[in-house]
Amino acid sequence: MSAAKGKPDIADLEPLLCDTMNMLDVLVSMMDRMGLTSKPAGSNHVLTHGEADQLFFVACTAESMSEKARQAYYEALGWGASS
Structure with missing residues (x-):
């Protein structure tokens, strides 16, 4: 960190x-x-409640981590990151 x-x-x-x-x-x-x-494409797939919960949790965690990485990248460049 600078x-x-x-x-x-x-x-x-x-x-x-x-x-x-x-x-x-x-x-x-x-x-x-x-x-x-x-x-x-266009086909259906049924998930169990547990599978859906796990998938949703991991997807939300991945999104949060990628947002933090994006914000840190723009901060490192000295740019303001818009949300």
């Missing part, structure tokens, strides 16, 4: 970006195991 400015350097973003990519990998792996990635 001590003078109190903002992260681009190099400081690597752990956050790696964690975000890992969470997205977990999400896609879950979708693969549930058979969601091999379904033809």
Whole structure:
């Protein structure tokens, strides 16, 4: 982190970006195991309540992590990130 400015350097973003990519990998792996990635477009797939809860949690966590990474990236560049 840049001590003078109190903002992260681009190099400081690597752990956050790696964690975000890992969470997205977990999400896609879950979708693969549930058979969601091999379904033809327009077809239906029924999830159990537990599967839906797990998938929703991981998707929300991945979205939150990617938003944090985006905000940190723009902060490191000195740009204001719009939400």
